Amino acid sequence: MKKYIDYQKIVDNSLRKVIKHVLKHVYENGIEGDHHLYITFLTQYEGVEIPEYLINEYPNEITIILQHQFWNLEIDENYFSISLSFNNNTENIKVPYNSITSLADPSVNFGLQFKGTSFTGEISTKDSNNFQNKKKSSIKKENSISDNVIPFNDFHKKPQE
Numbered sequence: 001m002k003k004y005i006d007y008q009k010i011v012d013n014s015l016r017k018v019i020k021h022v023l024k025h026v027y028e029n030g031i032e033g034d035h036h037l038y039i040t041f042l043t044q045y046e047g048v049e050i051p052e053y054l055i056n057e058y059p060n061e062i063t064i065i066l067q068h069q070f071w072n073l074e075i076d077e078n079y080f081s082i083s084l085s086f087n088n089n090t091e092n093i094k095v096p097y098n099s100i101t102s103l104a105d106p107s108v109n110f111g112l113q114f115k116g117t118s119f120t121g122e123i124s125t126k127d128s129n130n131f132q133n134k135k136k137s138s139i140k141k142e143n144s145i146s147d148n149v150i151p152f153n154d155f156h157k158k159p160q161e
Contacts, residue, residue, distance in 0.1 A: 015112055016097045022105075023080050026066065027073050034107040036067035045099035047079060051091050061101060064093070 022037070031037075040063040041048065043055050054062060064084055066073075071083040072092065079096040104111035 012114070015114075016100070018112065019097055019100060019103050020075060020080070022103070023073065024075050027075055031067055035105055036065060036107060038102070038104040038106070039064050039066065039095070039100060040102040041095050041099040042101060045096060047094065047096040048099050049081075049092075049094035051086070051093075054086060054091070063102075064095075 026037070040061050043050060043058050043060060043062050050062070066082070069085055071090070072081070074081045078098075079094055081092065081094040083090050083092050101114045102112060
């Protein structure tokens with residue numbers, strides 16, 4: 001059996017930590033300014049705790065919005081829990097970070113998109129849109145390992161002559 005470095009898993013774990021850091025910031029400071037978070041997660045993922053009627057209504061994924069009305073946010077090593085209002089009922093839910101398929105904050109044009117429970121490599125921010133436009137010709141769109149490689153020399157400052 002070949003041994004290899006599972007870069008995708010390493011990146012996936014790192015980006016899920018971003019979600020935890022964002023939620024910790026919200027826990028400590030509340031939602032500031034126009035920020036609002038859209039968090040989509042798999043409803044039947046192991047460890048997810050939501051009311052049965054929500055699973056029946058959303059058998060695959062559900063998107064929650066953290067903006068004005070949420071309570072009891074708690075951050076754990078592997079999950080967060082929160083109370084939200086669904087159809088005028090306050091419900092407690094528990095969401096393992098590994099069940100999250102996307103996080104978005106439209107107020108600052110930021111998003112992370114995961115495919116199933118694995119990160120697809122899409123990160124969007126205002127700055128990355130500018131980078132994408134400049135590098136469009138050098139980064140292919142097909143799905144192969146080489147497409148996920150961006151040469152580091154693109155980021156180095158060139159010596160001035």
